[in-house]
Amino acid sequence: MDSTGGGIVLNLVSNVEPVNKVKKHPIPQETLKKKKKTPQRNTEGREDNISHQKGNNNSNHDDAKNESSGFSFNFLDDKQTGSRGKGVKQKDGESKNKQPGQPNNNIISSLFRHNPEIPQVKIQKVTENKEAIFSSTQFSELPLHSFMISNIEKNLGFSQMTTVQQRAIPTLLHGQDTLIKSQTGTGKTLAYAVPVVQQLQGLQPKVQRLHGPYALILVPTRELACQSFETLVKLVKPFHWIVPGVLMGGEKKKSEKGRIRKGINILVSTPGRLVDHINTTEALTFSRVRWVILDEADRLLDLGFEKDVTTILNAINEQCQNQKQTVLVSATLSEGVKRLANITLKDPVFIDVAKHQLDKALPPAPWSASSSSTEEKLRPAKTGSQTEETGEGETGEDAEMFSVPERLKQQFAIVPSKLRLVALTALVAGGFKSPSGCKMLVFLSSCESVDFHYTLFQACKGCSILKEDGTASKREGMPLFRLHGSMSQAERIKMYHAFSEARKGVLLCTDVAARGLDLPKVKWIVQYNIPGSAADYVHRVGRTARIGKEGQALLFLAPSEVEYIRILEEQQIRIKEQPLDDILSSLMTSEAQDFIHGQFKGQRQRSVEEAATNLQLRYENHVLTNTAHTQQARKAFHSFIRAYATYPSSLKHILHIKKLHLGHAAKSFGLREAPSNIHDRIGNTNARGTKRKQNSMKVSSVSEFDSGLDESTLMPSKKQKADAKKKRRKLMLQEKRPHPQK
Numbered sequence: 237m238d239s240t241g242g243g244i245v246l247n248l249v250s251n252v253e254p255v256n257k258v259k260k261h262p263i264p265q266e267t268l269k270k271k272k273k274t275p276q277r278n279t280e281g282r283e284d285n286i287s288h289q290k291g292n293n294n295s296n297h298d299d300a301k302n303e304s305s306g307f308s309f310n311f312l313d314d315k316q317t318g319s320r321g322k323g324v325k326q327k328d329g330e331s332k333n334k335q336p337g338q339p340n341n342n343i344i345s346s347l348f349r350h351n352p353e354i355p356q357v358k359i360q361k362v363t364e365n366k367e368a369i370f371s372s373t374q375f376s377e378l379p380l381h382s383f384m385i386s387n388i389e390k391n392l393g394f395s396q397m398t399t400v401q402q403r404a405i406p407t408l409l410h411g412q413d414t415l416i417k418s419q420t421g422t423g424k425t426l427a428y429a430v431p432v433v434q435q436l437q438g439l440q441p442k443v444q445r446l447h448g449p450y451a452l453i454l455v456p457t458r459e460l461a462c463q464s465f466e467t468l469v470k471l472v473k474p475f476h477w478i479v480p481g482v483l484m485g486g487e488k489k490k491s492e493k494g495r496i497r498k499g500i501n502i503l504v505s506t507p508g509r510l511v512d513h514i515n516t517t518e519a520l521t522f523s524r525v526r527w528v529i530l531d532e533a534d535r536l537l538d539l540g541f542e543k544d545v546t547t548i549l550n551a552i553n554e555q556c557q558n559q560k561q562t563v564l565v566s567a568t569l570s571e572g573v574k575r576l577a578n579i580t581l582k583d584p585v586f587i588d589v590a591k592h593q594l595d596k597a598l599p600p601a602p603w604s605a606s607s608s609s610t611e612e613k614l615r616p617a618k619t620g621s622q623t624e625e626t627g628e629g630e631t632g633e634d635a636e637m638f639s640v641p642e643r644l645k646q647q648f649a650i651v652p653s654k655l656r657l658v659a660l661t662a663l664v665a666g667g668f669k670s671p672s673g674c675k676m677l678v679f680l681s682s683c684e685s686v687d688f689h690y691t692l693f694q695a696c697k698g699c700s701i702l703k704e705d706g707t708a709s710k711r712e713g714m715p716l717f718r719l720h721g722s723m724s725q726a727e728r729i730k731m732y733h734a735f736s737e738a739r740k741g742v743l744l745c746t747d748v749a750a751r752g753l754d755l756p757k758v759k760w761i762v763q764y765n766i767p768g769s770a771a772d773y774v775h776r777v778g779r780t781a782r783i784g785k786e787g788q789a790l791l792f793l794a795p796s797e798v799e800y801i802r803i804l805e806e807q808q809i810r811i812k813e814q815p816l817d818d819i820l821s822s823l824m825t826s827e828a829q830d831f832i833h834g835q836f837k838g839q840r841q842r843s844v845e846e847a848a849t850n851l852q853l854r855y856e857n858h859v860l861t862n863t864a865h866t867q868q869a870r871k872a873f874h875s876f877i878r879a880y881a882t883y884p885s886s887l888k889h890i891l892h893i894k895k896l897h898l899g900h901a902a903k904s905f906g907l908r909e910a911p912s913n914i915h916d917r918i919g920n921t922n923a924r925g926t927k928r929k930q931n932s933m934k935v936s937s938v939s940e941f942d943s944g945l946d947e948s949t950l951m952p953s954k955k956q957k958a959d960a961k962k963k964r965r966k967l968m969l970q971e972k973r974p975h976p977q978k
């Protein structure tokens with residue numbers, strides 16, 4: 237800690253300066269008149285994350301109890317921030333004399349002290365892959381039905397084709413199996429949907445509803461299924477005899493069976509629900525299927541979906557003798573998917589808009605002489621995705637260059653764990669400076685984390701949420717939405733539609749929203765947790781800057797995680813640093829103050845530190861004064877640790893659980909200390925299900941900020957893996973996300 241001119245300058249960095257690390261981002265601290273504090277050390281020699289404040293016993297009780305009215309804790313004055321009570325060691329954020337449900341007024345967060353060094357990151361020169369979004373060709377120049385052209389022009393409002401449409405539509409009309417790879421948000425849905433509808437409307441004898449599916453479109457999530465179905469409904473408008481339909485988990489199976497019996501000609505489905513119908517719905521036949529489209533193909537062939545996709549393809553092959561056209565589509569087709577395509581597709585054409593590989597045939601796969609069953613052929617393609625046994629991921633194995641939208645501004649911020657929550661709030665509040673509002677997606681690592689932050693932000697005065705009936709709550713302010721795989725189907729769809737239609741708002745979500753969703757007017761993507769692969773990164777940021785528009789993306793990195801930038805640079809992704817100071821300075825804007833404090837409008841914070849510290853205190857009080865909130869925070873913290881332990885092995889040198897400081901990470905969940913049962917909750921049991929001896933846990937420190945956890949104690953045993961696999965299968969049948977992060 238430096239002190240200048242009587243005031244104290246608090247840095248984000250600790251006192252000790254390791255080799256190769258440079259102090260960066262000092263936060264100016266002119267106004268806080270505090271005495272230099274001596275950090276308390278806990279028994280492990282780490283800083284005790286809490287310091288204590290005398291007094292301030294006045295008035296917080298009533299407001300704290302009344303959580304529905306938002307945060308309402310007093311600001312700290314100079315005296316309060318400077319004073320320090322006797323250190324009382326706390327467990328799970330509870331002070332010794334405090335019961336859950338009581339406000340906790342006597343603790344000051346030491347947010348800006350004893351954080352790890354913020355390393356200086358040297359950005360490497362990257363030559364980005366470029367894609368021209370629009371072609372110079374009009375839809376009217378294609379050999380399409382005149383009604384199709386007028387429908388696209390008048391009802392959809394498009395006359396000029398995108399590059400991927402210009403290349404894919406003629407190829408698909410020609411009847412060839414095709415792989416389509418093009419940036420996110422470049423119109424790939426129409427690139428496959430237009431040729432399917434064009435050919436269907438021309439079939440003789442004319443298509444009848446009772447004939448059942450001619451085209452099958454598989455997508456990985458329910459929201460994407462809805463979206464693709466809605467596009468098809470618009471596209472078939474002039475051809476009323478063609479019936480599109482959608483099947484997805486969470487919907488009533490009985491009504492779906494009824495619709496299948498009546499007949500669906502273009503069937504959009506998620507894999508799990510379709511397998512369910514294949515097994516239980518007699519009326520579902522594939523005898524006339526001519527087109528099979530795998531949208532987000534790399535995701536569909538990933539762990540979890542691959543088995544269902546195999547079942548579906550085998551069912552189609554058994555029932556249908558027709559010549560079929562198969563199309564694989566994604567912004568990130570990995571080498572694994574291409575190898576798979578080479579053995580399962582007939583003379584496939586690969587359309588890669590970035591590489592201009594129009595009509596380039598794929599090289600032969602070394603094992604293409606393998607068995608003819610689809611299931612056997614699918615297996616080798618797993619090289620590019622996660623495997624259950626090893627937990628290995630695709631990063632690094634399938635070195636494939638991705639391209640991102642040209643008008644997307646990509647940034648990262650190095651944020652010490654303790655400052656994550658206030659930095660996120662600063663972004664959320666700061667993103668809403670423009671009077672016209674802004675739409676933002678915040679990606680988090682688990683359903684529990686989404687729920688925790690959703691509850692937490694609701695307590696901010698400047699937030700409004702959706703009511704049961706789908707209308708906004710009375711409170712004026714920035715609408716808050718959430719989306720994850722553990723929500724009820726009704727709520728998922730309600731949130732998805734409400735956010736799509738909203739003029740402004742923040743959607744807190746898991747990777748369930750990462751693929752394919754075309755949510756209008758999204759300007760900001762915040763990745764609060766690092767994605768599991770560069771491909772996931774590309775899809776997440778691809779929810780903005782679509783079809784040539786502008787957008788911004790920000791990736792949160794802890795100081796120990798900065799090497800992740802190299803993973804992105806290897807994929808030719810250019811990303812710049814956004815100084816943390818700049819982000820936190822948003823806390824001083826009137827918008828942020830209104831957002832956070834509401835009723836304290838006009839009562840200005842005097843420095844970034846004061847604003848951040850008060851905010852963190854409010855959050856901690858919110859968490860600790862209510863048992864349900866404390867439980868929710870602990871659950872979210874556990875799920876965060878679990879997700880962290882499941883990063884693919886190729887990323888473990890960067891994202892290793894040992895590198896986490898659990899106490900600091902806990903602070904980002906409003907907890908003042910990591911829950912004491914962390915090991916029990918994260919799989920500290922052996923194969924027989926009995927608890928491991930405490931002393932069997934390896935505790936080896938690499939730094940002051942080391943979690944002290946050994947990954948082997950976090951990684952599940954064989955039995956746990958088998959149980960988890962069973963559970964995943966069950967969840968998948970209900971169409972929930974298979975990966976713990978999702």
Ligand SMILES: Nc1ncnc2c1ncn2[C@@H]1O[C@H](COP(=O)(O)OP(=O)(O)OP(=O)(O)O)[C@@H](O)[C@H]1O
Pocket residue numbers: 394395396397398401418419420421422423424425426566567751752753754778782783
């Ligand atoms: N020719 C076009 N002109 C203008 N807008 C278009 C055109 N074709 C499609 N769009 C619009 O572009 C947006 C993105 O389309 P779409 O969702 O199909 O992209 P995508 O390439 O599939 O994205 P992702 O890879 O994220 O799934 C949609 O809003 C769509 O209506």
